[in-house]
Amino acid sequence: MIRIMKYTTYLLMGFVWVFLSGNTSIGSYMLGVFFSILILYPFKDMFTFTDSTSDMLRKIPAKIKYTYVLFREIVKANFFMVYKILQPKLDIRPGIIAYPFTTSRSISTTMLANTISLTPGTLIMDVHVKNKTLKGPGIFYVHSIYVESPKEVRDSIHEDLEEVVLEAFE
Numbered sequence: 001m002i003r004i005m006k007y008t009t010y011l012l013m014g015f016v017w018v019f020l021s022g023n024t025s026i027g028s029y030m031l032g033v034f035f036s037i038l039i040l041y042p043f044k045d046m047f048t049f050t051d052s053t054s055d056m057l058r059k060i061p062a063k064i065k066y067t068y069v070l071f072r073e074i075v076k077a078n079f080f081m082v083y084k085i086l087q088p089k090l091d092i093r094p095g096i097i098a099y100p101f102t103t104s105r106s107i108s109t110t111m112l113a114n115t116i117s118l119t120p121g122t123l124i125m126d127v128h129v130k131n132k133t134l135k136g137p138g139i140f141y142v143h144s145i146y147v148e149s150p151k152e153v154r155d156s157i158h159e160d161l162e163e164v165v166l167e168a169f170e
Contacts, residue, residue: 010036059168066168070115073160077120084146095147096125099140099154101162106134108169113140115161121145 010033017032018024084092099116103109113124122144129138144153 009040013040062164062168066111066164069160069164070118073115073119077122081120081145092145093147094143094145095150095153096141096143097147097150097153099142099157100137101140102137103166103170104135105170108165109134109138111169112162112165115165116140116142116157119161 013036014029014033017035018029021028021032084090101109101112103112109127109129113127116122117124122142124140125143126141127134127138128141129135142153142157147153
């Protein structure tokens with residue numbers, strides 16, 4: 001079943017390539033399948049497809065919500081950064097905080113780290129986990145350009161990002 005899901009993903013990504021390129025030839029489709037294998041194969045251990053089909057279908061609304069929250073946070077952070085940059089006096093309070101996370105899958109840990117780093121003004125500097133598979137619990141060391149209170153930053157990450165990531169990818 002897992003092997004079928006992987007091959008199906010490669011074949012579906014070929015259709016995505018055709019859609020994005022606008023070229024509907026069989027050669028374009030084959031090129032899309034080739035690129036999907038080339039790009040996704042190194043990450044095969046990350047996408048183990050252990051979820052059942054019903055779980056995958058059940059998580060679609062959560063993944064749509066995750067996408068919405070991600071775009072909302074990126075836009076909000078961009079406006080905040082523009083506001084900070086355009087002020088006559090640069091009012092920043094950079095800091096590094098330790099953020100404990102509680103993911104149980106490597107895909108969740110990776111998505112949470114990427115989500116935090118995609119938000120302007122924050123960057124994951126280091127990740128500490130007990131094992132090498134990136135499964136939590138662990139600690140992210142997050143650099144933020146504006147830290148008034150480390151607790152506020154932790155609460156913001158937990159409430160705005162981690163809960164949605166866990167709902168979509170756990």
